[in-house]
Amino acid sequence: MTAVAMTGSAPTPAADLPALVARLRAHPSIRSKLCIADAARALGLTPASPGAPGDDAALIPAAHGWDLLAGEGFIPAFVADDPWFAGWCGVMVNLSDIAAMGGRAVALVDQVWAPGAEAAAPLLRGLRDASEAYGVPLVGGHTNLSAAEPGLAVSVMGRAAAPIRGDAAKPGEALIALADHRGGFRNFDNWCAALDAPHARLRGDLDLLPQLSEAGLTRAGKDVSQGGLVGTALMLAEASGVGLSIDLSAVRPPEGVPLERWLRAFPSFGFLLTAAPADAPEILSRARARGLAADVIGAVTPGAELRLLHGPASALFWNHAAEPYLGLARPEGLHD
Missing domain, CATH: 3.90.650.10 (PurM-like C-terminal domain)
Structure with missing residues (x-):
């Protein structure tokens, strides 16, 4: 063929x-x-559940229009192989999810695991560099520097006036x-x-x-x-x-x-x-x-x-x- x-x-x-x-x-x-x-069934989620599960971000009614909430977790092998880029992607893909919903991002929080401060450093630099590049602040999160291997998850909040x-x-x-x-x-x-x-x-x-x-x-x-x-x-x-x-x-x-x-x-x-x-x-x-x-x-x-x-x-x-x-x-x- x-x-x-x-x-x-x-x-x-x-x-x-x-x-x-x-x-x-x-x-x-x-x-x-x-x-x-599988996860949706285990959590009892349907399209009628709050936030309209299955979309790029949760859609939450608010006085100004809509709040958006999304998060991403990363494959450990990816984080270990290219930690700076993994940190950058933690910001980038979350901002893409907010844009996909017709929204603008407000702030991000990170969750970082690493065997120590030295191992976490490139991951944290990637997060910081992307936050600065896109102009969306990192406002906190969770850090564990006693983990067996590096890990990363990032969450984002945004707002939309006319959701996609x-x-x-x-x-x-x-x-x-x-x-x-x-x-x-x-x-x-x-x-x-x-x-x-x-x-x-x-x-x-x-x-x-x-x-x-x-x-x-x-x-x-x-x-x-x-x-x-x-x-x-x-x-x-x-x-x-x-x-x-x-x-x-x-x-x-x-x-x-x-x-x-x-x-x-x-x-x-x-x-x-x-x-x-x-x-x-x-x-x-x-x-x-x-x-x-x-x-x-x-x-x-x-x-x-x-x-x-x-x-x-x-x-x-x-x-x-x-x-x-x-x-x-x-x-x-x-x-x-």
Whole structure:
């Protein structure tokens, strides 16, 4: 069988779609999200629970609009292998979660474990450096310097006036991908476009998301997480009770990056949004004006199937009604 296209956005041969789907479905970054369903069941959480579990951040009504609360924990091997970058990511990914909800971050707290002060130092430097770069303060946390191995978790608080929700995609909307291609891979499939970026650009790029939502251009989306573009699209589809089609010929990886790797990559700046087709050009224009890659890559459809398309060929990636992914699907009848 011919190999899937390996560079740039070169077309994926139609005959390879079933094999590509099989590899993506089996990949650890996509399968790892299945554990969320186990945790939700154990905690008795449903989409109707306070905070709307399953989204990028908990959504809490407040006098000013909405409070947002999110947190991230990190794989110990990642923290041990690259502690400074792990600390940076502790800030970066939390701020991405707040932006994905159409919000602006207010403050962060960290939880750090290490065998001693020397082992903790690069981890703490990464946290401090990212906090300064993004302009969001670290206001405290928890520290244990007597642990057997390094560990890290970070939490963030934010606010939103017009939330972007992971359960609000509607059939007929366009599916839009936003990403920053000005970077490279660092650790596993992590695409980092933040380390060399001017701080003002980092802050402005994240603020694009609440600007789009406050302008009424989008109301549904998610940040592209460890599950990559396809895993994130599946979470968006399931939570919204819709299907999605992704046109692989419209997906643009960074120059030289294999399409298959990009479909499962975890970018430092990457978002999926849905919007009325008439609003999509304005979203693309605003993102491209900031030097970001922005493309309509598919559409929201009725049903429960996430399908990958290439030309006339179509392959089913997942049916979330037949095989739940996170198990946090919204109730029927909420698209009105």
